Amino acid sequence: MRNIPGAWRRAAAGAGLIGSDGIARPTIFAEMSALAVQTGALNLGQGFPDEDGPADVLEAARAAIGDGVNQYPPGRGIPDLLAAIAEHQQRFYGLTLDPARNVLVTAGATEALAAAILALVDGPDDEVVVFEPHYDSYAAVVALSGARLVTVPLEWPGFQPDLDRLRDAVTDRTRIILVNDPHNPTGAVFSDEVRREIVALAERHDAVIVTDEVYEHLVFGEPHVPLATLPGAWERTVSISSGGKTFSTTGWKIGWATGPADLVDAVLAVKQWLTYVNGAPFQPAIATGLRLPADYFSGVADTLRRKRDLLGAGLRAAGFEVSVPAGSYFTVADAASLGATDAAEFCRSLPQRAGVVAIPLTAFATPERRADYATLVRFAACKRIEVLEEAASRLSVLAR
DSSP: OOOOOSHHHHHHHHTTOBOTTSOBOOOHHHHHHHHHHHHTOEEOSSOOOSSOOOHHHHHHHHHHHHTTOOSOOOTTOOHHHHHHHHHHHHHHHOOOOOTTTSEEEESHHHHHHHHHHHHHOOSTTOEEEEEESOOTHHHHHHHHHTOEEEEEEBOTTTOOBOHHHHHHHOOTTEEEEEEESSOTTTOOOOOHHHHHHHHHHHHHHTOEEEEEOTTTTOBSSSOOOOGGGSTTTGGGEEEEEESTTTTTOGGGOOEEEESOHHHHHHHHHHHTTTTSSOOTTHHHHHHHHHTSOHHHHHHHHHHHHHHHHHHHHHHHHHTOEEEOOSBSSEEEEEOGGGTOSOHHHHHHHHHHHHSEEOEEGGGGSOGGGGGGGTTEEEEEOOSOHHHHHHHHHHHGGGGO
């Protein structure tokens, strides 16, 4: 791609996609997906399911299209989805929301995150604290905002932050503490101690907490605990989630932000100049999903737990050391015992060696931290059981 100036270059540079020659290069996700197609390898790299979501949700989308729900929805979202999101927050977390003031529908969680950061950051004197490794869009959007990215490392194998390093990272310059829990790419679920410290630091330094909770129903132990439910957190927290992971509808891009009216209004003020609105017939469908019986939500977590265990067993049998995830789609494995010294090169060779695609954890880290994750690889368990069984069989060649 030509060396064209503009905001996109700040985003690409923030995401580590500018080469030494100053030219933008494709993401590792695009590269690995292309390798999967070229080699016929099983793609356990990108985190999207290969099965459709619940029939009631899919039928609700078809019915909405047939009923003419195909034009611009209201800017905040259709009233029924706003109500369903508020009901969901009350039902699962005991949070009481006004659908008309405390809820905003967005084009997936990614837009909600972008709009929140752009809305709440004032410029180069502000800092945004994130936990590293981190979802790749975070660094890009922080760069677009003009703020400085400050990272707190998560260390193998438990991927919990060191509280002293967290305290050092959060200062009076911190405008946002961005928290992804359950965490992508590591699969970690933060401890109660970590959650309390995040809230305490936000209060001490007058920072806003922005949460990415898209894996909220895909946890394998105790139920998810939103930061907004902790004492002192609600008034300074924008909570973000989406229907894509919970209902296996990642392509629909229906997300939401909830929180105090003044913070939600600020996010809306930016969001209206991004997509304006989106996904009219998918909004009532996600409302249907959010009202499904409790056994649906426990069932999706139980199913993914079985897939996690199957994938983990296959990775151990192949010779990897495995960090057992507490939530999300993902399992991180250490390939050092298989001779790896560079996770990216290991992943580039894996399709030919074993017919499986994975993603190096270094793709989720800033250049300064990549050495800390040099041999760690992320695999996605959100595939059909037979795909995971075949992947385990293929990976067994590495142990020979």
